[in-house]
Each structure stands twice: as C-alpha cells, then as structure tokens.
Amino acid sequence: xxxxxxxxxxxxxxxxxxxxxxxxxxxxxxxxxxxxxxxxxxxxxxxxxxxxxxxxxxxxxxxxxxxxxxxxxxxxxxxxxxxxxxxxxxxxxxxxxxxxxxxxxxxxxxxxxxxxxxxxxxxxxxxxxxxxxxxxxxxxxxxxxxxxxxxxxxxxxxxxxxxxxxxxxxxxxxxxxxxxxxxxxxxxxxxxxxxxxxxxxxxxxxxxxxxxxxxxxxxxxxxxxxxxxxxxxxxxxxxxxxxxxxxxxxx
Numbered sequence: 001x002x003x004x005x006x007x008x009x010x011x012x013x014x015x016x017x018x019x020x021x022x023x024x025x026x027x028x029x030x031x032x033x034x035x036x037x038x039x040x041x042x043x044x045x046x047x048x049x050x051x052x053x054x055x056x057x058x059x060x061x062x063x064x065x066x067x068x069x070x071x072x073x074x075x076x077x078x079x080x081x082x083x084x085x086x087x088x089x090x091x092x093x094x095x096x097x098x099x100x101x102x103x104x105x106x107x108x109x110x111x112x113x114x115x116x117x118x119x120x121x122x123x124x125x126x127x128x129x130x131x132x133x134x135x136x137x138x139x140x141x142x143x144x145x146x147x148x149x150x151x152x153x154x155x156x157x158x159x160x161x162x163x164x165x166x167x168x169x170x171x172x173x174x175x176x177x178x179x180x181x182x183x184x185x186x187x188x189x190x191x192x193x194x195x196x197x198x199x200x201x202x203x204x205x206x207x208x209x210x211x212x213x214x215x216x217x218x219x220x221x222x223x224x225x226x227x228x229x230x231x232x233x234x235x236x237x238x239x240x241x242x243x244x245x246x247x248x249x250x251x
Contacts, residue, residue: 002030003227008082010034010074012064012124013091015042018143018191020049021215022088025223027055031086034077035059036124038091056081064091064120067127074127083135086226087128089121089165090143094158102156110157117161122168129172133179140176141225142169142185143218144237146245149187162187166237173235182234186221189213189241207242 009026013019015037027033027050035050035057037043043059050057058080062073077084093116098109121142132138147155148162166185173183192202192212203212221240224230239245 002028003229004086005030006082007031007085008034008077009086009088009226010036010060010077010084010124010128011088011090012036012120013089013143015039015046016090018188018215018218019088019090020046021219022090022143022222023050023057024053025216025219026086026088026226027053027057029223029227031226032056032081033058034073034081034084036062036064036073036091038063064124065115067123070123071127074124074131078131084128084131085135085138087124087138087140088143088222088226089124089141090222091120092117092143092162094145094147094155099154101154105157113157114161117158118164121165125168125172129176129181132181133176136179138176138179138181139226139231140169140172140181140183141222142166142183143222144169144185144187146187146189146239146241149237149239149245169237170235177234180231182225182231184225184230184233184236184238186218186225186238186240187245188218189239189244191215191218203242207244208246209242211242213240213242 009031014023014035023033035043035047040061047057047059060073144162147159169185190206
C-alpha cells in the first residue's frame with residue numbers, strides 16, 4: 001500500500017514547475033491531488049498528466065487572493081475527491097521582471113507580492129484548517145524561501161511575505177498540534193528554470209554542492225513532510241538550498 005493512499009492533497013501553484021513536481025510526487029505516493037492554479041490551462045495540463053499516469057486528480061482554477069473563491073474551491077474538492085487532509089501552499093512569485101529597490105518599488109507590485117505569497121497562503125490555510133480540526137488530522141506544508149532567512153536586495157516585499165509565512169507556520173503549529181495537525185515549511189534556494197551551459201559553476205555560485213537545486217529536490221522534501229513518517233515534526237523550516245544559507249555563502 002502506498003503511504004498516502006486515500007489521502008486528498010491540495011497543491012496551490014500546482015501548474016508551476018515546482019508545484020507540478022510536488023503534485024507528481026504526492027500522486028505517486030497514492031494521494032488524490034487537487035491542482036490549484038490561476039488558469040484553466042495550467043490546472044488542466046497537470047491534472048491530465050496525473051490522470052494519464054493512472055493517478056487520481058482534478059483541476060481547480062482559483063485565484064487564491066480571493067478568500068471566497070478559495071473557500072468555494074475547497075468545498076468542491078471535498079465533493080469531487082474527498083476530505084482534504086494535506087495542504088501544500090506552493091503558489092507564489094517574486095515578480096522577477098519587476099525587481100526594484102524597495103523605496104522605488106510600485107505599490108501595485110508590493111500589494112501583488114503580499115497578496116499572492118502571504119495572504120493567498122493564509123486564506124488557503126483558513127479554508128482548510130477547520131476541516132482538519134474536525135477530522136483531528138492533517139498536514140500543512142508551506143513553500144517559502146531562503147530570502148526570508150537571509151534577505152536579498154530588491155526583494156524586500158517578497159522576503160517580508162515569505163518571512164510572514166515562516167512565522168505563521170510556527171504559530172499555527174502551536175495552535176493545531178493538539179488536533180494532530182502538523183505544520184511545516186520548506187525554504188528552497190535558487191531553483192534553476194532553464195538548462196545551463198555551466199551547471200557546476202552555477203551550483204558553486206549558489207550553493208555548497210556540485211549541482212543545482214531542482215524542482216524534484218523541493219518536491220521530495222514536501223513529500224517527506226506530508227508522509228506519516230514525519231508526523232512528529234512540526235513548526236519547522238527546512239532549507240533546500242545545498243548549504244547556500246550557511247555561513248557567509250550567498251549574495
């Protein structure tokens with residue numbers, strides 16, 4: 001029997017590169033996966049990929065910055081797949097094409113970053129937590145960033161949002177532990193999106209290892225925290241950065 005067989009998992013940002021990898025790993029472990037993302041195309045694509053592999057999945061296009069939309073989508077998950085027992089908050093973004101020093105950053109970008117990375121995750125937790133409390137079991141994994149640990153120029157609002165989620169993770173762990181709900185987060189370093197000409201040089205620049213961080217590295221950490229094997233771990237922030245946040249290594 002697969003360790004997550006019979007479990008229902010929501011993965012926000014499931015249509016993105018890291019979110020897709022998380023969906024695949026959870027599904028391969030037996031979970032029924034609800035793919036949350038902003039567009040129909042992105043949710044349908046990943047859900048179809050899972051279905052083609054013989055896994056149970058369903059697409060849910062939803063804007064996580066709208067609490068009513070989130071609550072409605074969570075309700076639909078219950079009807080289509082069953083009671084939610086795993087929530088992975090992977091949706092987010094750093095607006096890389098609009099990076100700027102904070103004193104020059106537009107309010108629109110600041111609000112967008114906070115809405116997606118902070119409020120979006122908190123809304124999803126608010127919608128799912130009552131279900132887990134009633135069932136007296138559940139797992140929440142939040143995908144944050146090492147930017148929240150060490151800071152980075154031109155990412156003040158992003159670091160603030162992700163740092164807020166790390167703080168919320170700890171407080172939620174204290175609140176929800178008595179209901180057998182564990183809450184943790186993973187903080188990836190720089191995950192390469194494209195094929196690199198000199199992967200080893202890139203790896204040495206952004207980690208202490210000889211290879212770059214992949215989407216699967218992050219997904220495997222999320223899977224571990226979703227498995228029964230880790231159900232006594234809560235309130236923790238696991239860095240998936242190849243040692244980048246150690247010592248003076250980094251930016």
